[in-house]
Each structure stands twice: as structure tokens, then as C-alpha cells.
Amino acid sequence: AQSVSQHNHHVILSEAASLELGCNYSYGGTVNLFWYVQYPGQHLQLLLKYFSGDPLVKGIKGFEAEFIKSKFSFNLRKPSVQWSDTAEYFCAVPYSGAGSYQLTFGKGTKLSVIP
Amino acid sequence: EAQVTQNPRYLITVTGKKLTVTCSQNMNHEYMSWYRQDPGLGLRQIYYSMNVEVTDKGDVPEGYKVSRKEKRNFPLILESPSPNQTSLYFCASSPSGSPSGNTIYFGEGSWLTVV
Numbered sequence: 494a495q496s497v498s499q500h501n502h503h504v505i506l507s508e509a510a511s512l513e514l515g516c517n518y519s520y521g522g523t524v525n526l527f528w529y530v531q532y533p534g535q536h537l538q539l540l541l542k543y544f545s546g547d548p549l550v551k552g553i554k555g556f557e558a559e560f561i562k563s564k565f566s567f568n569l570r571k572p573s574v575q576w577s578d579t580a581e582y583f584c585a586v587p588y589s590g591a592g593s594y595q596l597t598f599g600k601g602t603k604l605s606v607i608p
Numbered sequence: 609e610a611q612v613t614q615n616p617r618y619l620i621t622v623t624g625k626k627l628t629v630t631c632s633q634n635m636n637h638e639y640m641s642w643y644r645q646d647p648g649l650g651l652r653q654i655y656y657s658m659n660v661e662v663t664d665k666g667d668v669p670e671g672y673k674v675s676r677k678e679k680r681n682f683p684l685i686l687e688s689p690s691p692n693q694t695s696l697y698f699c700a701s702s703p704s705g706s707p708s709g710n711t712i713y714f715g716e717g718s719w720l721t722v723v
Contacts, residue, residue, distance in 0.1 A: 502648075527711075536716040537651075537698065583650060587710070595666060596641070596700075596712055600650035 495519055495588040499599035506574050507607050514569040514602050516558075516584030526567040527585040528558055531601075537583065543567065554578070579606045610635045612715035614699050620721045621689055629684045629718050631699030639702040639710075640682035641666065642674065644695040645717075651698065657682055658705040689722040696720075 500515035518524070528540040541552025548560040558569045567584060584599040612633045621627050633640065641656035643666075653666030657676040671693055673685040682701075686693060699715040 525710075529714075537714040539711055539713075542711060585651075587712075595653050595656065597653075598643075598651040600648060 637701035
């Protein structure tokens, strides 16, 4: 079975600081990777995804993530955060095995941006 | 507008009183699933369905039932709710069950409290 680890439970940054949230996965097969964001009181929204090709993927709102296969990592980055980026961020990996399709999430990282 | 719709959005119920949370998607997606979100645990998959009449257990199926009689609907049934099922529930759908190249779309969530 697959697992997803997010290294930071809660990150607090000032506006304009750079952000990097760690995500490591254990699945060794063909990898699709997602980052979802959940703003306070709202549902999960897709931030960006990696399916194949260029390992540096760009998402909405200035976010990007880099897939490093050798490190089993898919870290999320943003050069300069804004107060509106305050949210919880989830890394996710779909798994296909024995005819099933599960999407495994990390436990999430809460980002608080201080104005 | 493409969407996943859940009802009710908020519910307080008593232990043992059967309840159903409905989920409907208008994107003709084959794959649907249910997740629960708990603080510190992230999202965990309860059940999923690869297509009509095809359902399977996720990571935390105990205490829940589902059915998939129509492609667009995937209700979550709590036959005898208990306080440990107090949680935020998300329904999700995806074009197909293949993990390759598919994005999962989430509903807005249902807050359930069992007292």
C-alpha cells in the first residue's frame, strides 16, 4: 500500500516570505501526484497535478511543485506568500492495485500567513 | 456548471438514528468516493465506486454503507451513527477509476455531529 508524508503540521510565515511544503510518498509504480488546498470553511480544490513530462509543474495562484523521482518527493513552493494563502494544503497520491483505485492523502499542512 | 453536490451540508443527529448523506455529480463520472476528514488525520477514504453497481471498501469503512444504483448518485449511509463518526465528510468524483491522468473533484463537504 502507498503512504504519503507531509513533514510540517503547521507553518507560520509573514507575507512575502517564500514557502516550501514537503511531501514524500512511498508508492514505487507509475506516479501521479496532486496538491489540494482547503481554504477555511471551504472544500478541497485542486492546486496542481503531475501526471508525466516536465517534473516542474505550475499550478494556480503562483504555486509550483517539483517531482523528484529519486527522492520520492513532490514539494510545493511559492516564492512570495500572501495573507490569502492561509489554508490547509494536502498532498495526495492515487494508487491502483488489485482492481482498486484509492487516493491517499497526507495529513495536511496548515499554513498561516501573517500580514 | 460541473459540480459535486452533497446534502445536507450540516447535520446534528443522535446516536443510533439512521441517516443518509446524498452525493450527486453532473459530469458523467464513473468513479465516486467518500472521505472523512478529521484533525491531525487528514482525509481517509471510506468507500469508493468504480462504476454503477460496483463498490469497494476504502481505508475506514466500518459503520458505513454505500450504494451506486445510478451513475450520478453515491449516497453514504450511516445505519447506526455513533459519536466517533462525528466528522467532515467529502464526496468526490473522477472521470474513471484509472489513476493515470485523472483529477478528482470534491463536493463542498458535510459537517456531521453525532451526540
